[in-house]
Amino acid sequence: MRVFALVFLILIFSLPVQAEELKIARVEVRGEINEGTYLTLQHAYDFAQKEKCNAIFVVLDTPGGVLSSTQKIVQLFMNSEIPVIVFVPRGGMCASAGSIILLSAHIAVMANGTAVGAATPVNIGFGSPTVEKKTVNYIAGYVKDIASARGRNPEVAEKFVTQALTLTAGEALKEHIIDYLADNEVEAIEKLNGKSVIVNGREITFNFDSYRVLNVNKPIQASIYEAISSPQLSAILLILGIYLLIFGLTSPGLVPETVGAICLILALAGLGVVNINQIGALLVVLGVILLIAELVTPTYGVLGAGSVVSIVLGLLVLFNEPLMPESFYDAFPKFVAGIGIGLGGIMTFMIIKVAQIRRKKSSVGEVVGLSGDVLEFSNGRGFARVRGEIWRIESDEELNKGDEIEVIERDGLKLKVRKIERRGRADKRDSKMDEKSGEQD
Template sequence: MPLAVAPTTPPIRSLRARSALILLLFATAFLPGRLLPAEPGAHGPIVRFDIDGPIGPAARDFAVRSLALAEGRDARLVVIRLDTPGGLDTAMRAIVKKILASPVPVATFVAPSGARAASAGTYILYASPIAAMAPGTNLGAATPVKLGEAEAPPGKDPPEAPEKPHDPHAQKMVNDAVAYLRGLAMLRGRNADWAERAVREAASLPADEALTLKVIDLVATDVPDLIHKLQGRRVTVLGRELTLDLTGAPVETLAPDWRIRLLAVITDPNIAYILLLIGLYGLILEFSHPGAVVPGTVGAICLLLALYAFQLLPVNYAGLGLLLLGIALMVAEAFVPSFGVLGIGGVAAFAIGSLLLTDQDGAPGFAIDPALIAALALISLLFFGLAMGFIVRARRRPVVTGREELSGAVGVALEDFTATGRIRVRGEIWNARSARPVRRGQQVRIENLDGLTLLVEPIPPSREPP
């Protein structure tokens, strides 16, 4: 007789756990998308910020912070309105890295009409998932240049760069820039051949031609038009394709805060240069006149601000050394009689050091104005020349204080005394000692000084000066 096997029943707790798990799976399958892990930027705002002027430490800090803020707000899109003549290579690469690593789609828009994305701006445009331009704008001229070379006026293309620089260092810079820009072009599926021309030949393009040559993705009149044209567009971000849903998305415009504005002011090479000189001259005045307080306080603040700015800027330390040497020589001229040799040498070292101070590669718009250098060199020469004249005249003046000033002076006895007593001289009362008797009101001549006691000789009444 076969054995009857009773059906096994799972414990109640096990049944409840399985039922709850099944219900949870069904619930999560039909939950609204907002409670499920959604695509980054699917429900956030559109974040916009502007970069105007040279790409420097302030622009880098502002762009990096804004991109991080957009990521934190789960933005649907970041729009960078760009108008720049170029800038520092290090600042540009930091912005490019942040754009490439951003999970939020970035659209770089060269606008308004008349704007440009030259030099470093071209790299930022190529690195963005979406590259757009307004009518009447241009991009290109991405050849690395040295500080101090004249940049093109707004709206005009810079002069063509030589196709094959003879300087090996320049050739190395150009090859590196070509590889970098071609890599960005291939990453975004844009015209890599023209990217190479932009570096080797300093080629530039207006907006319409850039669209025809597939250097950019679209042309728009303004930011609202750009957002309208990007609705439903598919872009690749961090290796995955996203469809932009911008309908009804609010546009949040980010503005630089006080820190960014202060950084933009002090990292202007001309401002940093002036702050450096004010700081040095303030400390010189404080050390030469201890206790003045104001020159030392102002000088220390300006010097620290200048050093912070030059830490962020590409500084040639040989130029900084020559500048400091020039100031030291001009100061020495005021104390060491060299018939102007130290002063002239100091002005020459000061001017040469100032010209070399920011002589680095790849940063148009970050050179110190030669006119400012000439003016400050002339002012420094006049300042130390006048100071030297005052010092020479002061040395030639007779001594009016101390032992030398009292020797030979005439005073009046305030009392009768035979050894020691008191006299009035130069409006002051002194203890006096005399080898001969002195009567009250008699004039005495000071012969020497023993501590705080004057050694005097009475003047006979017949010889007293009138």
């Protein structure tokens, strides 16, 4: 009986183990990292859980991006219950914020001809391009901890931040920053076979003889946030929102206020997911106050010009994002200066002119109760001189040239008038006095 049992166990364990099909949720991340990127990856994670996928495969091609969104992505990967594989394809970029995301993956893969690193924080706006040492130290420590948690070289990862170190794919493999090289996605997936990873304290070994890739599309919400969280678009929306709302106050109407409110809401939604410099925000608020002051107490454009300058300076230092692409730090100040001065100057000029016209119209409209002289009149209509200006008049009374009239109502450029009898009676008294003096003579 024991011999039979022993033979049965030997047969059972000697049978080949049937490998399961590997189900992979694939998602692409290209361009700047922002809130839309995080929402896309969160959507991919939810999709992988729902479809019971064995792994999430992220194709990463980015020059950098928003720090707060990068931190959310890192947190998502570090706490993921599903293994995350990040692959940098041939010709792709993995710099700044992208290098931090790559370090946080369970398995990091790069194609030959790519590079990783250059995550040194940079200051946006005028002045020195360097940032405070405490910011560099914080991000360096943050990156070092991520690398250590994933079993990667923490000293080299730290140099990405402190020394702007950049490694080729081969150098990254040699320095234990990535797990292996692959020239394409197929090779990257096939090389997973037999590899083991630690996912939240439990070891998972990839064992498969076939695999199936499920592509995850970008959700609409992510596309919206991807657009409005862009510093360039947020700056445009903020400028339009401010000026259109003020324009609506000076010239009430449904369209300017509605469009301005929508632009301002979208701008604030975008600004809510990026790091904001308080000094920049105060300068923008000061610019709004100066423009309102120009409308209340006209200074022939002095305060209006100060408003434009204050808003532009505020936008230059408003975005406090140290991990954006290198090209961004050069292009963004020029973009903001051009858009701010151009659009802000035009809108300020229009607002001031409209306010002046409205004040003039208000002044011209104050003719009710004034008196004037009839220039000509027939069939209930004619012309009169009121306050040195010639107006078209209407009256239910019969008027003659030279009659004194009083304005009782205004309808656009037309006045309704009535005859003033005092002047008529005075003329009669003067006529009687002339007759008496003639009789005496």
